[in-house]
């Protein structure tokens with residue numbers, strides 16, 4: 392359902408200040424799910440404040456895992472692990488807008504000896520689930536869906552390990568199958584076509600599970616027990632991306648980001664921005680529960696352009712909307728190929744990007760698998776739509792900072808899916 396929220400963005404002169412991000416969305420989901428099936432309690436500090444990760448917690452409660460918010464100031468959640476078995480839910484599991492919740496949790500639910508239904512909002516109900524249905528069915532689960540889309544009716548239990556070549560590069564699917572593999576007999580082996588984010592593997596190891604990787608093949612043995620953990624979730628790099636790109640718009644910007652996730656399978660944006668001219672220095676770096684966490688200093692510059700395809704596109708999939716939003720302001724523009732997956736995200740992101748950029752007066756060449764946006768363009772403020780998509784709402788708030796005149800973003804509230812504090816933090820960082 393669309394909300395009436397409207398955000399007004401005015402042009403800025405600079406970005407200056409220091410920011411620490413709420414916990415990474417990908418890691419928060421995985422830690423919460425694993426904590427629920429671990430032995431003993433887990434304490435997760437700086438858990439994501441986004442609505443998606445709250446959907447995961449809601450589903451876990453319906454599956455009998457007890458959790459409490461212990462410290463609201465640090466968003467610390469304590470979850471009581473239930474061991475590998477959960478309770479049959481008495482109502483459909485509400486995954487809200489969260490593709491991560493439905494896809495990754497389906498792996499755990501498929502390994503339980505009960506029937507359950509997983510459902511979500513209008514946007515989630517349009518998203519493809521065949522990518523988890525096919526391999527989970529091959530492992531022995533029975534799944535009914537609406538033409539490969541939610542709701543999913545899952546009769547789980549008695550899974551057997553398989554060797555599976557994933558047709559799409561998706562970290563959600565890989566994680567789903569690793570979770571299912573943990574609840575299956577024998578060994579599960581997954582081959583990914585391209586390297587995707589490895590938080591599933593890293594999180595499983597943090598909970599004491601032995602996961603192996605050989606090249607692009609990852610394997611896990613079923614029946615391993617998990618130990619609860621105490622962890623601080625590193626700040627979300629995909630949320631920080633909006634501020635990096637805001638800083639990149641103004642040569643005089645100075646931005647410090649602390650407690651930031653720097654996992655190499657997520658940090659391609661930093662390389663791309665450096666290649667485009669942004670000055671980024673790492674002032675601190677440590678490894679916590681297998682994840683690299685650091686502090687960065689960013690200085691604005693005049694931005695060159697970029698051409699992204701193949702493994703770059705896969706590694707940057709969540710950051711492409713904001714790169715597109717700053718593309719007209721770069722010198723040579725940005726071209727993106729091999730990004731067809733963007734058409735099946737929270738909105739059709741290729742179309743959302745093209746519609747909003749054109750409304751601001753930009754020339755955009757839209758393609759089935761991406762776009763080409765020329766550099767050196769001047770944009771004007773406009774009335775834009777978030778299309779109910781958090782990353783589109785935030786990306787175009789950044790485009791607005793260098794446009795002429797005011798920009799309005801309809802349904803801006805969708806930013807809360809991953810980052811409810813986004814607009815107030817942005818206002819604190821921009822100088823006018």
Ligand code: S3P
Pocket residue numbers: 416417418491560561562563564566588708709732
């Ligand atoms: C995610 C993987 C990506 C990404 C999503 C989070 C994850 O989705 O777009 O925001 O946490 O594994 P896909 O697995 O569909 O590429």
